[in-house]
Amino acid sequence: MDHDRTKTRWEHRAEMPLTVASLTFLGSYAALVLAPRPDTTWDDVWLVLLLACWALFVVDYAVRWRLSGQGTTFVRTHWLDTLVLLLPLLRPLRIVRIYEAMKHRRGMPRLPLYARVIAYSGISTLLMGFTGALAVYQQEKGAPASRIRTFGDAVWWACSTLSTVGYGDVVPVTTGGRVIAAAMMAAGLALLGAVTGSFSSWLLQVFSREEDDEPPRRR
Template structure:
């Protein structure tokens, strides 16, 4: 939900959306380096951790400023539930690409893509970012756990793809409670993304066929 662009909250969000999106990608990159670079020197590992913590503090400060500017207290939490979720789970911040696109389009006055194309594009980009973040998270929790079947990042990517697409082969599965919580979130995200894409594609087909029927000359 976007607030009035002329309000203090609206102006703050418009000015900070793109820089914060870049910060979220840097957060994801620093976390990925710490998780995947096992031979990284301790100094570099500490630097990545410092970047990760500093960016999370930045996200908390942004949330606090927007909560203060809104003047709605609990109402802000209800209407900005996605912001609240990604504050607790900052790896999901890149998923907010829809809001970034909105900020860009407000500066350009009009969208370049049709509604259906935007939905499919958003869903595709969100699936990639959500899948990468989910694979990192489940690999971090699982690879050293006793009896784990997700031992490599490749295993985590395979598990993520089968989970997001709701296929669920079951050849690799999380064994830790944290990994299973991530799995539940990935299942919900996969179902939502699949529903958004199929619904938008179906609506586009219906509109296309209806337009063809309208343009077709009457039978003689």
């Protein structure tokens, strides 16, 4: 129980700093990809910020691992946290958690479950689309025979990939770009399934409530 309380207290205190670090990481990475200035102080600043934020993520992971008391089992049971540690570009998705925590802390009425799933899936899609476009643009912009020459091309590719449309007019040709594409296709299917499933469940709940509220018909 002491471990659980200490772990909860740590997560509560670290939530806001880690969220700021996540957005700082994304901003620094975007600056390096979209506005590179080789051999300048600015690129050094963005790189230092990236490494500093990543160091915070490592410290948070190590502390939660230590406080969990699970040993190596923590890595398996918290595989998503491990994945995010290895792929820090996914860290900005923490903004979804901080939004929920702030609403709960202020005593505001929480949205119904279905509405929250749809809203958070939308936010996650936007963040994932932006980070995916950045990552694939970095991989593809200098590759021979690549069709992703501008960040606009990368954004268009990310939109068609996450929506599972996949026009095929712009596709990655590098190994790194294709790995990113595979991850985004899987994420797109998961997010689309969450939204459509929640919306369908909400409709069924509404129709069921309306039927229950209907007065009995006379025979």
